[in-house]
Amino acid sequence: MRKNIVAGNWKMNTTLQDGQALISEIVNMVQDEATGSAVEVVVCPPFPFLSAIGRQLPQGGRFHLGAQNCHQKETGAFTGEVSAKMLQSVGAEYVILGHSERRQYFGEDDELLSQKLKAALAAGLKPIFCVGESLETREADETFNFISKQLKDGLFHLSNEEFDQVVIAYEPIWAIGTGKTATSQQAQEVHAFIREQIARAYDAEAALNTSILYGGSANAQNARELFSQPDVDGGLIGGASLKSRDFTEIIKSF
Numbered sequence: 501m502r503k504n505i506v507a508g509n510w511k512m513n514t515t516l517q518d519g520q521a522l523i524s525e526i527v528n529m530v531q532d533e534a535t536g537s538a539v540e541v542v543v544c545p546p547f548p549f550l551s552a553i554g555r556q557l558p559q560g561g562r563f564h565l566g567a568q569n570c571h572q573k574e575t576g577a578f579t580g581e582v583s584a585k586m587l588q589s590v591g592a593e594y595v596i597l598g599h600s601e602r603r604q605y606f607g608e609d610d611e612l613l614s615q616k617l618k619a620a621l622a623a624g625l626k627p628i629f630c631v632g633e634s635l636e637t638r639e640a641d642e643t644f645n646f647i648s649k650q651l652k653d654g655l656f657h658l659s660n661e662e663f664d665q666v667v668i669a670y671e672p673i674w675a676i677g678t679g680k681t682a683t684s685q686q687a688q689e690v691h692a693f694i695r696e697q698i699a700r701a702y703d704a705e706a707a708l709n710t711s712i713l714y715g716g717s718a719n720a721q722n723a724r725e726l727f728s729q730p731d732v733d734g735g736l737i738g739g740a741s742l743k744s745r746d747f748t749e750i751i752k753s754f
């Protein structure tokens with residue numbers, strides 16, 4: 501069965517010291533306060549802090565380490581790049597792929613993302629694959645077509661076994677970092693649509709077992725309402741994951 505997951509995407513924020521202080525507060529608060537909930541927590545700090553932050557996570561419990569990107573090749577002369585295998589070797593279990601910031605600022609397209617997905621899976625990482633429409637697309641009433649194409653071109657080339665490892669994040673671009681959250685109905689509608697597409701591409705069981713997270717200005721105030729929707733299995737949190745109290749409250753929202 502699918503899991504409830506709250507993932508924190510730190511993006512390009514914090515120093516090592518700030519990040520260590522942040523994660524230490526989060527771990528303490530969650531251990532003290534979130535005792536009843538079965539939610540898995542994935543922390544995605546910047547590359548240079550992965551090892552150090554990973555060492556601060558209690559082993560064998562609800563905390564897991566994730567990266568924000570990986571290169572599509574296994575090794576080689578790619579100065580400045582980081583492979584999936586490297587991430588796995590420092591303790592990462594997850595990797596965010598297809599984030600709209602990577603698509604927009606770094607020109608990552610479906611073809612490249614397909615290769616990155618394969619590389620991540622080959623290294624034993626679980627991809628958190630992001631999809632989401634722009635405001636323009638939403639206003640043109642093209643959201644479902646757009647999401648369907650992102651899934652088909654970027655993700656549904658995977659085999660059943662590979663797809664089993666994938667978590668999907670629905671992140672409407674207009675809601676990211678804007679303070680403009682999707683309403684719980686808007687989120688539910690797209691999440692249900694995504695699940696339907698999975699059932700078509702794979703089968704009903706795969707659809708039922710895939711965790712689909714919402715991302716975009718999710719915070720301590722709106723998380724409970726979002727997470728109460730039947731097809732919303734958690735959140736991919738940006739800004740609010742950098743505040744220990746807010747992130748803990750989001751985790752406790754289940």
Ligand code: 13P
Binds near residue numbers: 675676736
């Ligand atoms: P915000 O929560 O800051 O809107 O960011 C969402 C996001 O992009 C997570 O990947």
